[in-house]
Amino acid sequence: MSDTNALLAALRQSADPAVADKIDELVAHGTDRELNRVNPVAFATRYGFDEDRTVSTFLHAGRMGLFDISWNVLCPGCGGVMEAGSTLKTVNRDHYHCALCATGYEPTLDEMVEVTFTVSPRVRRIAAHDPDRLPLLEYYRQVYFSSGVALPEDLEARFSKSMLEMVELAPGERAILSMQLPEGFIIIFDAVTHSTQFLEVKGEPTQERQLLTMVISQGQSGNQALTLRPGPLRLTVENHTDRRVLPNVCVADDNLRGILSTRVRFLTAKQLLSNQTFRDIYRTDTLDIDQRLKITSLTFLFTDLRGSTALYERVGDLAAFDLVRAHFKVLYDIVAAEAGAVVKTIGDAVMATFPTPERAVSAALRMREAMRTLNDERGHEELLLKIGLHEGPCLAVNLDDRQDYFGQTVNIASRVQNLADTRAILTTEAVLTNDRVAGILSGSGIEPVPRPATMLRGIDHEVKIFALP
Template identity: 35%
Template sequence: MAFSPLRFVAEQQIPLPLEQVWELLSNTDHLNRTLGLPPVSYGAPVDTKEGFYREASAQIFKIFSLSWKEYPFEWIRNERYTVLRLFEGGPLERFFGGVELSREGPGTRVRVFADLTPRNLLGRLIAPLAGQKGVRNTLNYCAKFLELVGSRAEDPLPRPRQRNRTSQKLLDDLLAKLEGLPIQAALIPRLRHRLLEGTDAEVLRMRPFALAELWKADPHEVLRLFLYATKLGLLNLSWEFMCPNCRVAKAEYLTLVQASSRFHCDTCGADYEANLDQYVELRFSVHPAVREAESTVYCIAGPANTPHIIAQQYLPPGAERELSLSLGGEGLRLRALRYNQIASLNRTPDHLRAGDDVPLLHLTYTEGGWEPAPLSYRPGLHRIRLWNRSSKALVAVLEKVRWDPYAVTAAQVTALQEFRDLFSSEVLAPGQQIGIENLSILFTDLKGSTSLYESVGEAPAFRRVRMHFEFLTERIKKNQGALVKTIGDAVMAVFPLPERAVRTALEVQSQIAGFNRSLSVEPPLILKVGVHHGPAIAVNANNYLDYFGRTVNIAARIQRESLGGDVVLTEELFQNPAVQQVLKDFKFEPAIFRTHLKGIEGEFTLYRLSLELPPRS
């Protein structure tokens, strides 16, 4: 006996902005957890003639098990999402449901629906209970969120009732010790609240920069809080290796020593080389002695799991789909999930925009990829028509090119002096090499150090050199960089951002005279400084994290072009927009010159910035 699907719908107007409601409901893992649904076990993706799906199962009331094929979520950001589940045995045959949002005055109209197809008479009895309860509870979840927003809760996300498995005495003892460390004390109560009240998922693999936005705090200060909390044993750190396509963690290591330079993504079906400035992310979890937290999954593929994806659509062979959505001015691309063929969407220059009609972007997918590719677009409302002419099911993903702004990358954190001081053992395995696409390298050296030793004697000269190392380290640390090593009287430092490296270089040169006066250094110390930015290789050098490659070699050679009292930059670094903003804070006149650098091919255009300007005529 075949049963027809039963539809259950509930809708309500919520007096909150549509974007805020989307952020709430698109986090399907947290939604399912809070609604009391059971955790789910997922298998690896299956790609067959039947389609693209994952095998999934869950224990219902710990009595019986449900198994199903879960097909990819489909969504358009800030508009709707749906999911299809085909059950394998049991009282239900099929579930298709989701959420639809639309603007209604200053608020949002929320429509929740569920289509349940019974397999047998038991399913016919269960479906109305499950369907009505599911859609009603989702609206109750929205109402609870609205109530918490009205109470001005810092984090109004509704949470399930849970058994507290926290050792509160140990937590408070460690937090008391944290108060004595050089971190912002105002952040400690927020960390305590998170560790006590957060769900298990919210205290595992925490992201400091994301919490900084929630707490309206300085991201760097929140990161420092987490680093010191880890050193005390309140938290543990881990290194997550992120797939460069789906941007989901695919491997986890407790230390960099354990890390492999290659990892596999089962969703994309590809192997990748690790890259420290994008694909390796630092996350933090509560220490199990402080709180027991289970790593359980309630939904693996909802929109919030991949926030860089604007729209995702599932197209069987031969299917055609038209979407209507608004595109901003950011870099976008269309990607075929699993097969990874990409079509870039490039923004049309402003002067080429024309017409008031809604533009149509028509893309066809075949075994050979997208046609045509790339495409141009102008910001605004678009119709996007997708046609799958391949022989397999297609999951088409429209996504932002820009990497996650909340990621604390390995390149960022290993270029922080405090991280190196606190976790000196966090290095790569001997012989391991991992690339970094963007790193700023600063080299300094003392001018005339040989004559210094001759004129004042070895012991006084060495004391001054050591004090000058402290002077440099203090300013490197202040600008969120790290001292990598000293080489005789020279210093090598790294920074995650070029503007911080340049600011450090200029501050050092502008303040070295005051340093000399404060210590009555005679003859005064004169510094030669050079800065460069580019890709590098991270390696283990005598159990310290070090960097090698052409960028490092160029930076070292550029420093040799310094005359003393100046800063030498490459042309590309000087023209960097963020560096240009830093240069506005200093008075100098650049001198441009071209030269060959020893051992480096080609001629370089360099900028010499001298802070000791001659009187203006």
Template identity: 50%
Template sequence: MLDITDRILAIRQYVDDGVAAAIEQLIREAPDTRLNRINPLAFALSHKLDERECVAAFLHATQLGLFELSWNVVCASCGGVLQACESLRAINQARYRCALCAVNCEPNLDESVEITFTVDHRVRKIEAHSPESLSLWPYVRQVFWSSGSDLPDDLSDVAREAVLDAVEVAPGERVVRQIQMSEGLAVLFDPVTHSSQSLEVTGAPSADPQQITVHIDDTRLQTAMHRLAPGVLNLVLENNTSRRVMPILWSVGEALKHMVERHIPVLTAKRLLTHQTFRDLYRTNVLDVNQRFKITNLTFLFTDLKGSTELYERIGDLAAFDLVRSHFQIAEEIVSRKGGAIVKTIGDAIMATFPNPVQGIAAALEIREAVNRLNRRNNRQELLLKIGIHSGPCLAVSMNDRQDYFGQTVNIASRVENIASPDAILVTSSSADDAEAHDFIRRQGAAPSSFLANLRGIDREIRVYSVPS
């Protein structure tokens, strides 16, 4: 094992000591299965640590060569990993097909792309670094299913109720399996090639053995349904690939449904892109210039200083610059602490994103209070901050060599900030009507009023809530 002491010390510069200590213990003592496709949210929960701190720690550890970061396209139905990539740029298909579930999956950053971390092979060699050496069930658990699948490390007992047969077939090998088939549906799925065959068993039992021959190749095809009667099936499996394959005959029923529906929260690509540490460490090359990824809901916060030109004229460039810089530092610290990220600054304005509305509203209230304290400390109302918040769908894109966002949601959020005044935060109904955000505003003792706003360039009225100081 590579000596990791100095690298853990480096991580301690950025995160809580308890988080760094937990990661060090993980690397040194955890079994191999716990070091493959680590779910940082589950790690935080199991160690009673802050999620944001844990994500930051794993990101710094990745930069220091302790872990490898993976972007995994995941089937929303079964939780299977359809593609594992070293970067978001490598996800280049408009849609993916899950052969086990027979459903299509469009990569969106809210749900279908998860982020995991695997220990670097130079730090510690684990079984998953050589997946071809894993036996059938360890392979299925560690390579096919995602970090959001709530399954035990040892799948054999859990899977037994849902599996009719499972076998490893060497390259070029032909095997025959004799299986007793009962009425119902079954799917023959190979997790290596992601190919499948469907079987419908119905009608009167057959007295004679039936036979199906399956040629497994690398085309990831799902063929038409095979129909047969209950009784003995001679299943002929031919491996036409250069790899070992592991076809599993699943009985499609309650046992399989219960197994694949068990999910736990994961670090989504959307959440990672709105993490300040990620934006700081991965400033460029996150997306290819031609890529467009959908996000179904993201919260945008825009701020701007009112009268900043007059401020420079009134108190001088140096004093004004120090004040404006203090405002940026305040905003960045609060946005990061509330789980968001600064996307960019435009003059004296800020554009930030958050995974959900309540985080954006909480950050806005705290930023406003911090700026008010700064004004009181200077005994002058020099910084007059306008804030607007809006949530909705958007596209994650690459613009000007950085990861950015595009769409009408961004435009509306910017326009809402334009009509805001320093004495109230403006929040659109798409953010304020979120149940968690609504409860949060109520707990703050605020009594927002609402109105219909006509925003420049928007052809419909937008309901906006004014949250007063």
């Protein structure tokens, strides 16, 4: 435990000490369930902490070995975890299928990949470290469902109203279950292998016993729905895997849907990739060189210093270098404070990303004001910043050994910045359609001024651009 105490002490030094104290308390006194797949967003809400500081503290805790990070591909329908991996590199398929919902999805980093933190077994052993020993419904709660599904505390009592049967089968074991089928849609589902059988029960009730065999094997996908009649069923379930399986038979009714209906925000992969702490401490350990992961909405901010060459000529290399470095530090601090991340610098230019448009707009306004303050302190307008914004879909990729972004949205944002001058921030209409952006601008007394429709170089359609004076 002394090693753990040393790590926690180091965490207080490198991250938010208040959040670190609460993590210390969680590790020492939290239940096993509370220490499995911790949702940092919910953690911040629960204790009234700043969300970005909480995420950063958990990232530091993960890097130190206090917690193991899991990247979980989620079903948008039921909230189940279709696949889990220790790095984003494991999200390497073009298509994921939820057997429970019988629906396929192309993965996106916006709402389909969550990031959770489980206490390391070196710090404290919990039941989830050996999931095959978890009680049946705890396996569903702690392993199958994501941290974004707020399952009720009385899950067993609630679920029993929809459940007809549930059984635990060891490897190679077989069970014979007898039940009375009601009219409706019945699901036989195993949370370990995701094996599924759908039953459509309809027609005239029968007194004759119906027979059905379900074989659970590794990698099995969902089956076509079978039609049965209301009445007695003799179900044989066989486990052909080398693991314990947990098949249950339940009615897909309003009660079941109600159990899964309460959702909470969770830490998405998109949010994490645009987190400066994550980029700083994990660097290239994010994507494989061939990975192309879709993000449906990300906001890009580009900046550049106008006349930087003349600045070097006017004040000399050393003084100009110090000025430019001071400008970079201010921009980095503002980006991080607005939950964004600097992707790269190109000469005197900066490319940054933000999970939402209002964060980017707030950062842009703060950058402009910060440059004015720096210039006022020197008594000269030597740092003249051009800023451009755009929001839209993109791909997260690995370029030149760093996590980067690719796509038309990136190109448009860069082109918009190229059109900007130092008097006004330029942004596209896509950014301004966000309600929270409108609130920020209204609160700042800024009225967007439309510019003539513009054809940007390399873009085959007109882009509506607005100036923020």
